[in-house]
Amino acid sequence: MAARAIMIQGTGSNVGKSMIVAGLARALLRRGLSVAPFKPQNMSNNAAVTADGGEIGRAQALQARAAGLAPHTDMNPVLLKPETDTGAQIIVQGKRRGTRAAGSFMRDKAGLLDAVLESFHRLAAQYDIILIEGAGSPAETNLRHGDIANMGFAEAADVPVILIGDIHRGGVIAQIVGTHTVLDAADRARIRGFAVNRFRGDLSLFDNGRDDIAARTGWPSLGVIPWFWEAWKLPAEDMMDIASRPGGACKIVVPQLERMANFDDLDPLAAEPEVSVEIVPPGRALPGDADLILIPGSKSTIGDLAYLRAQGWDIDILAHHRRGGHILGLCGGYQMLGKTIDDPKGVDGRPGKVEGLGLLDVHTVMGGDKRVTLSSARTIQGDLPVDGYEIHMGQTTGPDCAGAWLTLEGRDEGAVSADGRVRGSYLHGLFTSDAFRAGFLAELGHKASAQYGAGVDDTLDALADHLERYLDIDRLLQLAEPLA
Structure with a gap:
């Protein structure tokens, strides 16, 4: 037929x-x-x-x-x-x-x-x-x-x-x-x-x-x-669809980058009753009462880092860290948290080398083959399973990579600052794993109760x-x- x-x-x-x-x-x-x-x-x-x-x-x-x-x-x-x-x-x-x-x-x-x-x-x-x-x-x-x-x-x-x-x-x-x-x-x-x-x-x-x-x-x-x-409750594709989601006392703040990419990382967090996700548009300061600032992925990391600075968000992020706040960077956001980003051939936008936010002692060099793969990882502390995906260019290395917080296919993944309050990873989708999300929110002093995958279905x-x-x-x- x-x-x-x-x-x-x-x-x-x-x-x-x-x-x-x-x-x-x-x-x-x-x-x-x-x-x-x-x-x-x-x-x-x-x-x-x-x-x-x-x-x-x-x-x-x-x-x-x-x-x-x-x-x-x-x-x-x-x-x-x-x-x-x-x-x-x-x-x-x-x-x-x-x-x-x-x-x-x-x-x-x-x-x-x-x-x-x-x-x-x-x-x-x-x-x-x-x-x-x-x-x-x-x-x-x-x-x-x-x-x-x-x-x-x-x-x-x-x-x-x-x-x-x-x-x-x-x-x-x-x-x-x-x-x-x-x-x-x-x-x-x-x-x-x-x-x-x-x-x-x-x-x-x-x-x-x-x-x-x-x-x-x-x-x-x-x-x-x-x-x-x-x-x-369904994953959004278009940046026009992402929106702040009022919830509970745990406040996660996200700067709305111009070339924000793979922002589905926010969906499982927004599904948690105890979590409020606040997407901050350009022209507004990042609020000072955040539990976590999450810097999302970007299609143009160097360009979006310049955009972030143009909004004054770099000042807000550094002030948040001085107050004892937590920061997570995913993919392009991870690269921005490092000391330098070098893109000599312009594989991620315009060629150039820039200083990052300096909150992680790592350096990124763009180049090589684009890594696009589904990935299964485990947390180093607690041995929790994490399923996600990688979609990025470049390699990130430096002393803070010794404090990796995930193991992925037999290798360490991510970086953690010496004070433990700044983390970065190339793994997208990690918050879809209910056990990991619960452990992460517990570190911020809050509880998780959502079953994300079942909720989508x-x-x-x-x-x-x-x-x-x-x-x-x-x-x-x-x-x-x-x-x-």
Whole structure:
């Protein structure tokens, strides 16, 4: 039996496409179907690592989990990781292909559509249904030529489309009807229905609006989906989605770096009832009452260190340490805590050597092969298991590495300052391990009670229930056409 496929496109970025695909994946899995998520092209610095050492967008990793699958590079064959405002690293089928300026990328996507279709058809040969997620909006007509993310892919793979609008941001009638207006006839015909997401209040109040959209476009409505209040419990992919999470007395402060990457480290902490996570935006000082300052990963370590200093956060961090506070740096944040960062070939941004914050007696040299791998470690004190992943360039060495706090594949990992209050590590995802997180918070004088992994699965089930109630999944399945 031929696999079926349907593509979820949105009227813009951040309208909830990723979450709807995740919820649909869990709902269809529970109906007995084998499901795979697929996003032709994604742009995110919050990458997930696959078992074969590749990188994909974290949203596709969550969707894979919802579908009961391990993440695979075919689920997101093209990943763009912004390094500057005008340039990005290009990952193709999990592997780095190089760095390109935005204009150059838009002019020349040679071979990318072939790679995208190859990955798509490999998945289609293995599963009953492929849930495809678009990127941004198909209404960006200036991007239609050479497009591989929205209608360009839908045309090449000959798949039907459902369009999602976001009523929370306002103007949803104009979002959907406007998209209908600017699309050419062939692209317009690919859209088989629409849904409205993130409604708050009495759904009946939008009956006339829903019917007006249907009358103006000729597309049937598949539903008006209320706001899903538990969405914050799921890992966020987009930096637009990360937010402070008020909780208990343990206050963890995070400076919002310009090129912040792999900030999923914050999700398990935010899930703890006793923990408050405060994301500090640029232009604001880091609060002085933090239990822990956590410096996250970065796609451009030297650039983000300069950005950190421009906000005056270096002064706040050093003052926090003088007051006896604890500091944790992960990946790029770990590198920033050292004495120097040397990037002679510009592998992580612009070439150069800079002084770090000097809170760890270590030095980092960028270069060599990029390390991308799933990793299992254990804490040196307490012998607690820690599962995570590494995704970084460079080597960090120095006296404080003798105070490593993890063992990973037979080697020491990380560094600890002489006073024991400053730590760094290249291992992302370590807080997903419940026992480790409990031990870490205990050192700060607080208790952990969350079961993080189980909580994510419970939330995916709740999301599937939500969509079963408010989205016409039976009709969506009817619209999902068998692939030729």
